[in-house]
Amino acid sequence: MGKKGLTRRQFTGTAAAAAGAVAASSFGAPYVAQGAEKVVKLGFLGPLTGEVAGWALPGRNACLIWADQVNAGGGIKIGDDNYMVEIVSYDNEYLADKSLIGAKKLVLEDDVKLVLMLGGTDAPAAVQFFTKQKMLSTTLLPSDLTPDTLYHLAPAEVHPLYNVTGVEWLAENRPELKTAAICAQDDELGWPSVATYLAAFEAAGIDVVYNKYFDIATTDFAPVVTAMLAENPDIVCLDTAYPDFVNLLCEQLFLQDYKGQIISCTLDFYGRIIEKTSTEFLEGLIFQFPDFDDPAMNEPHINFENPNEFFVNYNERFPDAWSAVTWEYPAIAEMWRLAAEKAGSVEPMAVFASLKEGGRGPHVFGDADWWGEELWGIDNALVGNWPVVQIQNGKATIVEYRNIIDWWNKHGELLKKHTAEQG
C-alpha cells in the first residue's frame, strides 16, 4: 500500500503543476463559449512548437482573433440559430504520426467541423483519415492534393502556381533581362516552386544559368549568394523560401554588391529588409504578396471585407507580425463561415458542397475556379487571379492582377514537364 500512496502523491504533484500551468497559460487558451449558446468547433492541426512553428502558430493566433470577432458579432448565423465559434488546436510537431493522432482527436473527440492545416510532410496520413471520415480540411499547400483527397481544399494559397504571373509580368515589362539564377530551399515548398519558375522562365524565353537548392538548416547564406553571383545573372530568383531566408538572402545580395533584378515569391517585412539594405537596392523587386492597405485591394473583385482596415487592425494588435500565412488562415475560416451560412449548416459535407457549388468560389483576389485536375488530379484548389507586386519607392505596390489559368492554357505543358523533372 505504502508505495502506492507515494506514487499517487507524486502523480498529484505533477497534476497540480500541470494544472497551475494551464491556469498560467489561460491567455493562450482557446475562446470558451459561455451559457447555453450553440458552439461550433473548428480544428487547427499544425506545428505549434519546433522549427516550423513560425508557419502555423501566428496563423492559429490570427484564427483566435477571427473567432473573437465573429463571436462578438453574434456568432455564425445558421437558420435561426447563432453558433459561437471555438478554435481547438493540436500541436502535431510537423510529424506524420502526431498529425494522425491529432486528426483523430479533433474529429472524434472534439467533433470539429473543419480542420485547418499548414500542409506538407505531416499531412498524408491525417488527410487520408479526414477523407474516410468525410471531414472537411484545408491546406496552404496545394501540392498535398491528390485524386484521393476528396474533401481537402486549397482555398487561399495556390502556391506555387501564382509565381508564373510575376515572371510573365517581368518578361513583358523588362524584356532586356535574359538570364536568371535560382536558389531554392530544399523542401516541399522549394521543389514545386522551382519547377514553376523554370517553366515560367522558359515560357518567357529567359535562360536559367544557375539552379541549386540549399539545406533548410542553412545558417549562413553568404556561400549561396556567392555561388549565384558567380554566374552573372540578370535576374536573381529566390524561389519560395522561408521569409527569414528571403530576408537574409536579400541582405547578402546587397552586401555582395548585386545590382540587378530580384524576383521572389514572398517578401514579408520588406521594411526591415530595406532597413538592412537600402531603398534603392530593393526598388523594383517583384513578388506575389500585397499589403492589404494597397489601393488595388479595394477593387470590386476582391473578396475580403475591409482589407485596409483589417491590415491596420492587425498591425496594431500584432505589431511586426504581418506575413503571408497570418491572413491566409483567417481568410479560409471566413470563407468557411460564409459557406456555412449559405448552406444553413455547419456540417462538413454541407459546407463542402456549398463551397464548391458551381465550380467557382470567392477567392480573396477575385472569384476563381475550383481547378487542379490537370496538375494534381482533383479540382480542389481555388485558382484565378493573383497580384504581381513590385516595390516602388519602398512600398509594396500591386502592379497588375494576372490570371493563372490563362498562363496555364498557354504554357501548361512546360509546367508539367518541369514538375515531372523536378520529381
Next chain:
Amino acid sequence: MTGGGLTALLAVFCALPFLVALYRLDILIFMLINVILAVSYRFLTLAGEFSLGHVVMMGVGAYGSALATKEAGLSVWLAAPLAAAFTGLLALLLAFPLFRMKGFYFLIGSFAAGEAIRLSWNRFRDPFGGPGGIVFIPSPEIPLPVLGMVDIAADPIAYYFFTLAIVVITIVVFYRLERSRFGLTLHAIHWQDVLAESVGVHIWWYKTFALVLASAFAGLAGGLLGHYLGTVNPTQFNLHIMLFVLVWVIVGGTRTIAGPIIGVVVLTVVDQGLRSLDEWRPLFYGAILILTVMFLPHGLESLPRRAREWWEWARHRRQPPVSDDEEPPESDRPPPQDA
C-alpha cells in the same frame, strides 16, 4: 523486473485497447513501436556505448520496407523482415569505423553516420523522395477465409495486437539474450573492457553483434511505423526524435529491460496529458524530465524500491532513506540476477 512482472505487463497491454477510447489507439500503437525502439536501444547500450543513430536505423527499416513494397512490388510480409535484415547489415558496416571510438566519440560518431544517411534521404529525391519522403506505402494484408484480403493497418485494434505480438517477441529475444552468456559478457565489457579483452573476449564482435541486432529490431519498428502511417520522411528520424529515445530509456531506467518500457509508457502518458498546453507543452515536459532524474537518478523503474525505502523511513522515523549517492555507481553494479 521478473518474468512474472513481464507477464503482468503483457496482461495490461492486452487489456489497454479495451480501456481507452477507440480513437486513442493510435497513441498506443506508436507507443508500442517506441517500446521496440527503446528496448532494442537499451540492449545496444549494455556494453556501455550510447548511440545517437538508433532512430535513423529505424528510418532505414522504414524506407527500406517502403521502397521494397512500392518500387520492387514485394509483399509487406517479405519486405519488412528484409528491410530489418538490411538495417542490421548496414549496422555491421558502420560498426567498423564506429567501434574504433568510445564514449563521447562514439556518441557523436554514431550521430554523424546516422545524420549522413538521413540527409541522403533528404538530398536524393530518387529514390527517397526528398523532404516529402515516400507516400502511399502499401499496407500489410492478410488473407482470411471469408473476408478475403484484409488490410490490418486499416483496423487499429488489429494493428495494435499485431504490433504487440512483435513487441513480445522483441522483449523475449532481448530478455533471454541478456541473461545468456552473451549478455553477461556484454555487461562484463561495460565494467571492465580492458580486463575482458585480456581474458580473450573479442570486444569488437560482442559490441558489433549487439549493435547489429538492436539495429535490426529498430529497422523492424520502422517497418511497422511506415506501413501503418503510409508515409515516411526524413523529419521523422531527426536528432530531436533521437533525444526522445534517450529520454525514454534513461528516465525509465537502464538497469533492467523493464526500465525503457516504463519510460516509454509513462512519458507517452505525460506527453498526452500535457497536450492541451499547446505551445507550452515542452516546458513542462522538460521540467518533468529534470525532476524525475533529480529524485530518481536510476529512473522510474527504481521508484518501487525508493518508495519502499521512504515508506520504511516514514514508519520507523529512525533513519533517513538511503540516498542514491550511497548506491554503487552504475559501473560497479552487479550483473543482473536471473529471476
Next chain:
Amino acid sequence: MDTVVQTLVNALMQSSFVALMAVGLVLIFGVMRVINFAHGEFYMAGAYVVFWLYAQHELPFFAAVVAAMIIVGIIGLIIEQLLFKPMRENPLGGLIMSIGVLFILQVLAAVIFGVGLMKHIPPLYPGATPLFGMDGVSVPWQRLVAFGIAVVLLIGFWLFLKRTRLGWALRACAQDREAAALQGMSINKLALLAMGLGAGMAGAAGAIMAPLVRVYPYIGGPVIVTAFIVIIVGGIGSLEGAVLAAVLYTFFHTFVATYLDGTIASILGLLLMLLVLTVRPAGLLGKGEKV
C-alpha cells in the same frame, strides 16, 4: 578568382563564432563530463539578449554583447548549481538535465518573444567594403565586427587558460579530473567556473551573430550539431584542437556549399568527420578519452 576569394572570406567570418561555441563546449565537457545538449540554447539566449537590449531598448551593441555574456553565463551558473552538480556521478543524468533545459529555454524564448518571423536586429555597421580593392569581393562590416570580437574573446580566453592559476587548474581538471581532485582542487568550484565561462562564450557567440542570422527560438539545433562535430574532430579536451577543427570544418563546409550544395556539404562534412575518427579515434589533437 573573385568567387574563390569571396568564399574564403565567407568561411573565415563563419569559423570565428563556431570556434567560440566549440571552446565553451570543450571546457564544459572536459571539466564536468556532461554532454551539454543545451549549449545551442545558450547561443540562442545570447542572441535574444542582444535583441532585447540592443534592438528593443537601444543600448549600445557592444554593451549588449557584454550583457549577453554575463546573463547567459549566469544562466549557466544556475544550471550547474541546481541541475548538473547533483548529477556529478551520473553523466547520463546530466545529459537528460541538459535536454530538459533545452526544452524549457526554447519555450521561454517562444512565449516571451513570440514565434513567427525572425527578430529584427539591424546591423550596427551596415554595408560592406571591397577587400583590398578587389571589387568582386566584399567584406560586410558587421561580420568583420563579429569576427573581431570573436578573435579578441578567443585570445583572452586562451591567455586566461595559459597564464593564470585558475586557468591552469581548469586545464588540469579538463585533462584529468581525478588527478586534479587528488591535487586538492575543488571540482565543484572549477565546474562552476567552466560552466559560467562556457555558457558565457556561447552567449557571446549568439550575441555577435544576432544581427547576421535568423534569431528565433530554435536556432540552437544546427549550431549545436556543428559544435559537436567540431569538438570531436579537434579532440575533446583540446582547446587548440577545437579552434583548428572549427576553422577546418567551416572552410570545408563553406567551399562545398558554394561549389556543390549545402546538403551535400553537410553529408560530406559528416563523412569526413567519421574518416578523421576512424584514422584518429580521439580526434586531431585529442589524447584519447580516459576510460
